[in-house]
Amino acid sequence: MDTVHNISVSLQSGDYERVSAFTKQALEKNIPPKEILDRGLISGMNIVGEKYKTHEIFLPDVLLAAKAMYAGMDILKPLFIEEGIPTMSTVVIGSVQGDLHDIGKNLVGIMLKGAGFEVIDLGNNVAPEKFIETAKTHHASVIAMSALLTTTMPVMKRVVELLRRERLKGKIKTIIGGAPVTEAFAREIGADAYGYDSAHAVDAVKRLVGRT
Amino acid sequence: MREIIEIPLDKVKPHRTDVLRTQGVTPGKDTSHNVEKPLRKAIELFLEYAHPVGVLGDIPLPQFEDVYKGDGKNETSTPLDEIFKKAEALALFAVTIGEEISQKISQLFKKNELVLGSMLDGAASVGVDNTADFIENHFLTMLIKRGAATSATAVLRYSPGYCGWHMSGQKKLFTYLKPEDIGISLLDSFLMRPLKSISGVLIAGPREIHVFEDSYPFCAECKTHSCRERIEALFKESRYNNRV
Numbered sequence: 306m307d308t309v310h311n312i313s314v315s316l317q318s319g320d321y322e323r324v325s326a327f328t329k330q331a332l333e334k335n336i337p338p339k340e341i342l343d344r345g346l347i348s349g350m351n352i353v354g355e356k357y358k359t360h361e362i363f364l365p366d367v368l369l370a371a372k373a374m375y376a377g378m379d380i381l382k383p384l385f386i387e388e389g390i391p392t393m394s395t396v397v398i399g400s401v402q403g404d405l406h407d408i409g410k411n412l413v414g415i416m417l418k419g420a421g422f423e424v425i426d427l428g429n430n431v432a433p434e435k436f437i438e439t440a441k442t443h444h445a446s447v448i449a450m451s452a453l454l455t456t457t458m459p460v461m462k463r464v465v466e467l468l469r470r471e472r473l474k475g476k477i478k479t480i481i482g483g484a485p486v487t488e489a490f491a492r493e494i495g496a497d498a499y500g501y502d503s504a505h506a507v508d509a510v511k512r513l514v515g516r517t
Numbered sequence: 518m519r520e521i522i523e524i525p526l527d528k529v530k531p532h533r534t535d536v537l538r539t540q541g542v543t544p545g546k547d548t549s550h551n552v553e554k555p556l557r558k559a560i561e562l563f564l565e566y567a568h569p570v571g572v573l574g575d576i577p578l579p580q581f582e583d584v585y586k587g588d589g590k591n592e593t594s595t596p597l598d599e600i601f602k603k604a605e606a607l608a609l610f611a612v613t614i615g616e617e618i619s620q621k622i623s624q625l626f627k628k629n630e631l632v633l634g635s636m637l638d639g640a641a642s643v644g645v646d647n648t649a650d651f652i653e654n655h656f657l658t659m660l661i662k663r664g665a666a667t668s669a670t671a672v673l674r675y676s677p678g679y680c681g682w683h684m685s686g687q688k689k690l691f692t693y694l695k696p697e698d699i700g701i702s703l704l705d706s707f708l709m710r711p712l713k714s715i716s717g718v719l720i721a722g723p724r725e726i727h728v729f730e731d732s733y734p735f736c737a738e739c740k741t742h743s744c745r746e747r748i749e750a751l752f753k754e755s756r757y758n759n760r761v
C-alpha cells in the first residue's frame with residue numbers, strides 16, 4: 306500500500322497518530338502536499354462522510370476521523386502557506402445572534418473542514434454585521450448560519466438583506482440550517498442553500514462553490 | 518407554595534443507552550472501544566460538572582391562563598389549551614444543570630476532543646431531561662402527600678416552544694416563577710442561560726386528559742413527535758402505584 310493510501314485508511318479508522326506519522330512519511334518521500342491532502346485526507350474523509358450518510362457508521366466514528374484529519378492538516382497547512390498554494394474556499398460559520406446553541410454548528414464546521422474547506426468559526430450569538438465583515442475580510446465564498454430557535458431565525462434574513470444592500474449577494478453565498486429551519490424558509494428569505502444536517506450541508510456548500 | 522430543590526446527581530445520571538441515542542448510535546448495537554471509552558468518560562464528566570437544581574411553584578388555573586397566553590403568539594388551537602383546563606393541579610417549573618458543563622463542552626471542542634465533546638453534550642441533554650423528570654415525580658409525590666392525587670393521577674410537563682405554545686410564553690413564566698433564583702436568566706430571544714435548562718408547566722390530572730392526536734397543523738413541522746412516546750408511557754406504568 307502506498308503512503309498516501311495509508312493516510313486515507315488510517316483516517317477512516319480515526320487513528321490520528323498514524324495519520325500524523327504517514328503524513329510526515331509522505332512529505333519525506335517528496336509527495337506534493339496537495340496530493341497528500343486530496344488523495345489522502347480529503348479522499349478518506351469523503352468515504353467517512355458517505356458511510357455516515359448511509360448509516361453504516363455513527364457520529365463518534367465521524368468525529369474521530371475528523372480529529373485524524375486535523376492531525377494531518379496541522380502538518381500540511383504551514384507548507385501550503387509557505388508555498389503560496391491556495392487552499393479551498395473559505396466558509397464563515399456561526400450560530401446567529403440570540404442563539405447560544407452551537408453543537409449542530411460545530412458539527413457542520415467539522416464536516417466542512419473535513420471536506421477541505423477553510424472554516425472561520427465565529428462561535429455563537431453572532432451579529433449579522435459580524436458575519437459580513439468577517440466574510441469580506443477573509444474573502445470568504447460562503448456564510449453558513451445555524452439557528453435552533455424560531456425566535457432567532459429572523460437574524461438569518463437580516464444577513465441576507467445586508468448582503469443584498471452591500472451588493473454582495475451572489476458573490477458571498479449563504480447556507481442556513483438548524484432544527485426549526487426548513488428549505489421553504491431558506492427560499493423565502495433568499496438564502497442560497499439549506500442543509501438538513503451536517504452531511505447534506507457539506508454537499509450543499511460544495512455545490513455553492515462549484516465543487517461537486 | 519414555591520420550592521427550590523437541589524437534586525442529587527445520582528437521581529439524574531444519564532443512562533448510557535440514552536446518551537448513545539443522542540449520538541445516533543442504535544441501542545443494542547455493539548459499540549466499539551472508540552465509542553465505549555468516551556461514553557464512560559462523558560458520564561464521569563457529567564457527574565463532575567453538572568449541578569442539577571430546580572424550582573417549582575403551584576399556580577392557580579386563572580393565573581396559568583394568563584401565563585399561557587403570554588404575548589398572544591400561541592397557535593389558535595393547541596393541545597395544551599384543552600388539557601390545562603381539565604387539570605386538578607398545576608405548577609410552573611424550571612430546571613438546570615448549570616453553566617459549568619456547557620463551558621466544559623466548549624473547551625473540549627476547542628481542544629479537538631470532538632467525540633468526548635459531542636458525547637458530553639448528549640449526556641448533558643439527557644441529564645437535564647432527567648432533572649425535569651425528577652421534578653415531575655417530585656410534584657406527584659407532593660400531591661400524594663397532600664392527599665390531592667389518586668391512583669388515576671398522572672403528571673406530565675409541557676414547555677413553551679412545543680406543541681403550539683409560543684416560546685415568548687417564557688417571559689410571563691419567568692415573571693411568575695423567578696427561576697433567576699436558581700441561576701437561570703432569559704435572553705431577549707427567549708433562550709435560557711445556562712443552555713442546559715428546561716422550563717414549563719406540570720399538569721396533574723386523570724391520565725386521559727393528556728391524550729391528544731398529533732394532527733394539529735403545526736405537528737406537520739415537528740421533527741420528533743415525542744408526544745406519542747410520552748402519552749404511551751403514561752399508560753404503561755403508574756407512578757402513583759410505585760409510590761404507595
Ligand code: B1M
Pocket residue numbers: 406408409410412413449450451452453454455456480481482483484485499500501502503504506642645646676677678679680684707708709710711712713714715716717739740741
Ligand atoms: C449552515 O448550515 C447549516 C446546516 C445544517 C445545520 C446547521 C447549519 N445547524 C444545524 N444543522 C443541522 O446539522 C446538525 C448536525 O446534523 C443539526 O444540528 P442540531 O443542533 O439540530 O443537532 C444537534 C447535533 C443535536 N440536537 C440538539 O441538540 C437539539 C435536539 C432537540 C430535541 C432539543 C434538545 C436536545 C434540547 N432542548 Co430544545 N431541543 C430541540 C431539538 C429538537 C430537534 N429535533 O432538533 C429544540 C431546538 N428545542 C426547543 C425548545 C422549545 C426548547 N429546548 C430547550 C431545552 C433543550 C434541552 C436542554 C433539553 C436539550 C439540549 C439543547 C442543546 N442543544 O443543548 C428549551 C430551551 C433551552 C434554553 N437554554 O433556552 C426549550 C425552549 C424548551 C423549554 N421551554 O424549556 C424547540 C425549538 C422550537 C422553536 N419554536 O424554536 C426544538 C426545535 C424542539 C421542538 N419543539 O421540536 C441540524 O440541525
